[in-house]
Amino acid sequence: MEFTIGGRLEVSITPADVGKRVSVRRRTESGGTGAQFTDVVGVLTSWNNDVLSITRKSGESVHIVESSLVAGKVVPAAPARRRGPAASFGELAVVTARAWQPVESEALGDWRLRAAGGFTRRANSALPLGDPGLPVGEALDRVREWYEERGLPAYVQTATGAEGAQELLCAELERNGWRREVSAEVRIAALAPVGDLRAEVAAVRLTREPDAAWLARYQRFSTPGPHVLRVLGSGPSVWFATVPGEAGAPDADPAAPPAAIGRCVVDGRWAGFMAVEVAPEHRRRGLATAVMAALARRALDEGASAAWLQVEEDNAGARALYDGMGFAAHHRYHHYRSA
Template sequence: MNDLQPGKRVVVRYALHPGDTHATSDALGVIRAVDDQAVEIDTKQGPVRVERTRILVVHEVPPAPTRAGRTHRVVSAVDLRRISAAAWLPADSSWLQIDNLREEVSDADSDLGLLSKGWLLRSSDSATQRANSALPVTDTGLGWEQSLDAVEAWYATRDKPARVQIYSADPSTALAPECAGLAPLLSARGYSTSESTLLLTGATKEAAGGVVSPRDAAAPGLVIDVSDRPTETHFAVWASQRDPGSAQAFRALIEADQPCSVVTAYAPRADGSRSLVATCRIVERNKWGVMTNLVTHPELRRRGAGRSVIRAAAAMLAQRGVRSYLVDVESSNAASLALFESLGASVQHRSWYATQRQG
């Protein structure tokens, strides 16, 4: 049962008595732990342990809403950050939390799902900040100052400056409670802050604009292709847009998550070949679609390729039963922001990368 993974929010239908499929009950919550015999689920009524032999059906469900409204607008900032992080997770990742430290859990032995509390520490030889930063998720149990000390020590062992991804609870600039206590510490220790990145969410059906099949989203003169693995051309285009750092590490980030889809708009040539015009990577997490790596070839812009790719990706997600998607866009990227907003997406919160000054 692939849905029985720590950290996932699920509903589990199970038999109240072994072998009896008539008397059943449901457990809705986040999976805390899984072993060969049973699964433990955190529900509103408390933890529920269900023997594997009594499980009848498992369904993954989106994060719990924080208020009434459309699905993509009622999920908390911290849950959106969790979903986004899960689609761009380097192999060198660990959770900073006092219980983990007490149990002397090493990076090599830790299960990121099982220990998904505290701050997520991420390191990669790629150049991306998201894969090289600490993400505050829940209280570490160490206090703000000692937590930041531990982050700095963790990155120091990797010969890197410490970096923390901080974020707001809504579109304003006020930090979310999960990282609000860091502001005075980061300032006092001389951290520099990046430009803001906006997280937008939208409904897949609205973004698809009535398109049912991804290939029907192509603008005139273009064709849409959907694959489960990028080509060398994709990597070349991504690298041309921004320094990826280690090519091997960048590939590992791109290809690590499954299911992963790459939606691409091509321009056919008379000789039968084709040119890549725009592309986007899509990862499904927690019944959300996470869109990353959206690029349009600089010399082939203004042909509707970016819009075609996003509409095709949204149609593909809708076909799979995924109702909501999210995307992180730098605040200076006016073209991408305008594109997503024109397709019905809206800004939910902001994030910044605070980096330790060296020397």
């Protein structure tokens, strides 16, 4: 990382650069061998009382004492992706939200308050995609009240790591006592290569609604009530994939939990993949690949050309699988919970 200007280090950023992407170098504690330095790149979210706050693309906030700075400058947005479809944060934010539609929603300016009986944070969080029409602190108070009225914890879903994302809002949430609880990557890829994947497994069954067996494998709720079915069935064009418990054996019990399942929402050029789960005893047999490929082929038939999915940062197995399919990170999203 190059900071020198005319052969010397320079701090060329000021508090007026809050909201811009910056790169800084700071002096850290000496380890006994002289000064040590650390570089930080991210959005400058505040500069108060001689302390800078920078939010990295991961959502991590770094606080830096001004006197420790040895170099700093404004830098352009991260380079454009070199593979996969072109996509803006704004487009993906809308598409991913349509795949997890709530049972109840209410507008707060350009923010959307969403509730679905507590099933999945993605349908039970405020989605802030613009101006709430109030000062942020007042808007957050309204968010708390709205969820309290419904007996639900208050969450706000934000994003970092893409042009036009919400690092400034993340910092404001932290200043107001909200804490980041879950982070995940939004990954995208070309759809056709996913549809071309092959796995040695019996045919994957595709349906428009999840049956009892599918729901038995998708263990993300205690009881699959109407609110769960409504959220799972939401989206412009929804498909559910099932691989029977014996991977297609003719005598397989149709009511038994499947060996693997998946869900896909087709929305214009986008196909979103979610709820891809494989029973522990059936893993490492290519079933997740078979499910993804079958859903991708159906989405291609409906005119989609690009794919997206969401994967939590600590799910190493899924991340490796999606790496092999050509999915690359576009941005990260986070759920902040009110203290």
